[in-house]
Amino acid sequence: AQSVTQLGSHVSVSEGALVLLRCNYSSSVPPYLFWYVQYPNQGLQLLLKYTSAATLVKGINGFEAEFKKSETSFHLTKPSAHMSDAAEYFCAVSARNTNAGKSTFGDGTTLTVKP
Amino acid sequence: DGGITQSPKYLFRKEGQNVTLSCEQNLNHDAMYWYRQDPGQGLRLIYYSQIVNDFQKGDIAEGYSVSREKKESFPLTVTSAQKNPTAFYLCASSNRQGPYTFGSGTRLTVV
Numbered sequence: 001a002q003s004v005t006q007l008g009s010h011v012s013v014s015e016g017a018l019v020l021l022r023c024n025y026s027s028s029v030p031p032y033l034f035w036y037v038q039y040p041n042q043g044l045q046l047l048l049k050y051t052s053a054a055t056l057v058k059g060i061n062g063f064e065a066e067f068k069k070s071e072t073s074f075h076l077t078k079p080s081a082h083m084s085d086a087a088e089y090f091c092a093v094s095a096r097n098t099n100a101g102k103s104t105f106g107d108g109t110t111l112t113v114k115p
Numbered sequence: 116d117g118g119i120t121q122s123p124k125y126l127f128r129k130e131g132q133n134v135t136l137s138c139e140q141n142l143n144h145d146a147m148y149w150y151r152q153d154p155g156q157g158l159r160l161i162y163y164s165q166i167v168n169d170f171q172k173g174d175i176a177e178g179y180s181v182s183r184e185k186k187e188s189f190p191l192t193v194t195s196a197q198k199n200p201t202a203f204y205l206c207a208s209s210n211r212q213g214p215y216t217f218g219s220g221t222r223l224t225v226v
Contacts, residue, residue: 034214043121043205043217051212090157094212102146102165103215107157 002027002093006106014114019063019078021109023091026072033074034092034103035065044090050074052096061085086113117142121206121218127226128193128200136191136221138206145210147189151175152203152220161204164189193223201225 007022025031032051036044048059055067061084065076074091088110094103119140128134138147149161160173164183178197183189189208193200203222207215 032212036215036217041203041220041222043219044207044215045217046214049214092215096212102148102160102163103209105158 002031002095002104004091004093004104004106006089006091006109008109009107010110010112012112012114013081015083016080019076019081019085019111021076021089021091021111023065023074023076023106024072025074025091025093027093027095030096031093032096033065033067034094035059035063035074035076036090036092037061038088038090038108040087047076047089081111081113083113083115086111119206119208119216119218121204121221123221124219126221126223128223129226131195133192133194134223136193136204136206136223138189138191138218139187140189140208140216141187142208142216143186144208144213144216145186146208147183148207148209148215149173149179149181149189149191150205150207152205158205161191 003026005024034049035047038044048057050057050067058064063078088108090108091106092103122137146165148163150158159175161179162181164170180192205220206218209215
């Protein structure tokens with residue numbers, strides 16, 4: 001069984017400030033972890049993925065995430081927010097070593113960037 | 116370029132009418148998925164298919180039906196039994212444990 005919890009359904013930051021979106025997971029087997037971004041009226045787009053190589057994963061648009069097994073976390077960060085980062089962000093987990101690739105998604109976090 | 120295409124982008128349904136949403140992928144992905152998204156809510160899984168001619172119900176399958184006759188195609192039918200179909204529908208595909216590739220979505224409205 002696997003699950004994802006995104007802490008904070010809404011996060012607001014000022015332009016230029018640090019972005020931190022929190023994700024904790026639960027998985028009975030080693031997981032793959034993903035972050036996606038969704039802009040209004042569009043599909044989700046992959047930001048980055050953790051598949052067991054480096055624990056610090058760099059993604060597109062300056063985002064990165066760190067896999068911390070001891071904390072079962074995969075928080076998404078960006079040093080300096082841009083107005084264009086305003087969107088909804090989803091964390092997802094899928095179980096490794098299974099034939100079933102179905103991911104479990106968190107409920108999403110809406111990021112607002114204030115000028 | 117490979118990708119996943121959903122059509123139409125906007126769809127209007129009359130009361131009691133069945134409508135079909137199209138989803139086609141040319142990524143050679145084995146698995147395909149349908150999700151429903153309502154305002155302020157996350158993704159809710161309707162149906163998924165991991166191989167051709169096989170599919171499983173997700174969390175909210177009632178009032179929906181699917182088919183998977185070809186690897187590339189996974190159409191979703193919203194039947195008259197679905198009493199509140201107005202929503203944004205997303206199709207996705209993936210390989211084993213891989214990240215999902217999503218379509219651009221279909222917005223369905225009941226008129």
